[in-house]
Amino acid sequence: MHDELISIRDLRVSFVSDAGVARVLDGVDLAMRTGEIRGLVGESGCGKTTLARAILGILPRDAARIESGTIHFQGADLLHLPEDRLAGEVRGRKIAYIPQDPSTAFNPVFTIGTQILDLLRFKSPLLEQKELGTRARRQRDLARVQEYLRLVQLPNPETVLEKYPHEVSGGQRQRLMIAMALLTEPRLVIADEPTTALDVTVQAQILKLLKELARDQGVAVLFTTHDLGAAYEICDRITVMYAGQEVEEAPVGAFFERPSHPYTRKLLDSLPSSAAAIRGIAGEIPRLIDPPPGCRFHPRCERASDACRSVRPAPSLVEPDHVVRCHHPLHETETVA
Numbered sequence: 570m571h572d573e574l575i576s577i578r579d580l581r582v583s584f585v586s587d588a589g590v591a592r593v594l595d596g597v598d599l600a601m602r603t604g605e606i607r608g609l610v611g612e613s614g615c616g617k618t619t620l621a622r623a624i625l626g627i628l629p630r631d632a633a634r635i636e637s638g639t640i641h642f643q644g645a646d647l648l649h650l651p652e653d654r655l656a657g658e659v660r661g662r663k664i665a666y667i668p669q670d671p672s673t674a675f676n677p678v679f680t681i682g683t684q685i686l687d688l689l690r691f692k693s694p695l696l697e698q699k700e701l702g703t704r705a706r707r708q709r710d711l712a713r714v715q716e717y718l719r720l721v722q723l724p725n726p727e728t729v730l731e732k733y734p735h736e737v738s739g740g741q742r743q744r745l746m747i748a749m750a751l752l753t754e755p756r757l758v759i760a761d762e763p764t765t766a767l768d769v770t771v772q773a774q775i776l777k778l779l780k781e782l783a784r785d786q787g788v789a790v791l792f793t794t795h796d797l798g799a800a801y802e803i804c805d806r807i808t809v810m811y812a813g814q815e816v817e818e819a820p821v822g823a824f825f826e827r828p829s830h831p832y833t834r835k836l837l838d839s840l841p842s843s844a845a846a847i848r849g850i851a852g853e854i855p856r857l858i859d860p861p862p863g864c865r866f867h868p869r870c871e872r873a874s875d876a877c878r879s880v881r882p883a884p885s886l887v888e889p890d891h892v893v894r895c896h897h898p899l900h901e902t903e904t905v906a
């Protein structure tokens with residue numbers, strides 16, 4: 570695909586502990602185009618944060634093991650890029666991260682201004698303009714910080730830099746996280762449940778803001794969430810994960826109107842209205858130390874056959890841009906060429 574930004578193929582990640590080896594990502598395929606907003610949805614524990622951390626190269630070193638796969642981003646294979654290049658050029662620069670819990674993202678002992686300017690010492694896009702002296706760069710960076718604080722609509726952009734993280738509200742901290750993520754002019758922002766800690770009205774404002782800013786700047790967003798209503802509001806396409814396997818990927822309209830995987834159908838049926846979080850569906854997600862073979866959803870699926878119990882389904886097309894991995898999808902499909 571000519572405008573492909575990131576392409577993840579057959580990614581397998583395990584966590585090793587005394588209890589055994591948990592196969593947390595089981596051959597995940599996911600590709601995103603430049604500027605697209607992708608929702609990554611699924612129940613708690615299905616591997617959304619693990620996938621985000623694998624892309625950023627920040628899986629816990631002692632516990633996580635990458636078993637196989639590739640992550641190509643703008644032509645580079647991130648899984649084989651030396652750590653200094655990953656740290657210098659990719660993480661927090663071309664790929665920015667808005668973590669699940671913003672309260673841990675700020676250091677409580679430094680002011681917000683100190684932390685933002687510290688980030689820019691290493692990650693400023695102006696560092697690429699080698700002719701710019703340090704002082705001139707710092708001045709321009711400071712002007713850019715002010716511009717971004719206005720863009721994220723913080724109430725007092727002039728004074729917020731003087732404050733400590735605990736002196737601003739959760740919603741304001743989240744706006745600051747968005748400003749910091751965009752300041753480095755990334756091509757991809759990974760927003761890991763960026764609004765779960767916030768109340769519903771603030772959530773809606775922040776998601777709208779993230780969407781508008783990403784659109785204006787042509788930045789792609791990988792937005793992980795439990796919340797199908799939030800995914801509906803901001804995403805172009807949605808990928809559904811179940812127990813470490815991606816099972817369906819569709820444009821947002823087709824996702825809600827013509828879900829093709831029985832798990833997606835159940836997720837949608839579990840919604841009391843279109844704007845609600847995923848609630849429980851019958852059965853439990855499997856233990857990943859001893860996961861079911863084949864399609865991991867088969868123990869909870871009424872359509873399951875012997876094939877589902879032994880072989881993971883290959884991707885097939887419901888429509889040209891709608892992919893499902895199911896032996897018995899709800900709509901007719903064609904094999905991917």
Ligand SMILES: Nc1ncnc2c1ncn2[C@@H]1O[C@H](COP(=O)(O)OP(=O)(O)OP(=O)(O)O)[C@@H](O)[C@H]1O
Pocket residue numbers: 584585586591593611612613614615616617618619620629632795857
């Ligand atoms: N550091 C770790 N050590 C061992 N197991 C881990 C570790 N981090 C995650 N896991 C396991 O990996 C699986 C996937 O976790 P992950 O956090 O990626 O899920 P998630 O989809 O982000 O869930 P949530 O919606 O709750 O954020 C879970 O079974 C979890 O227990």
Ligand SMILES: [Mg+2]
Pocket residue numbers: 617618619669761
């Ligand atoms: Mg998570």
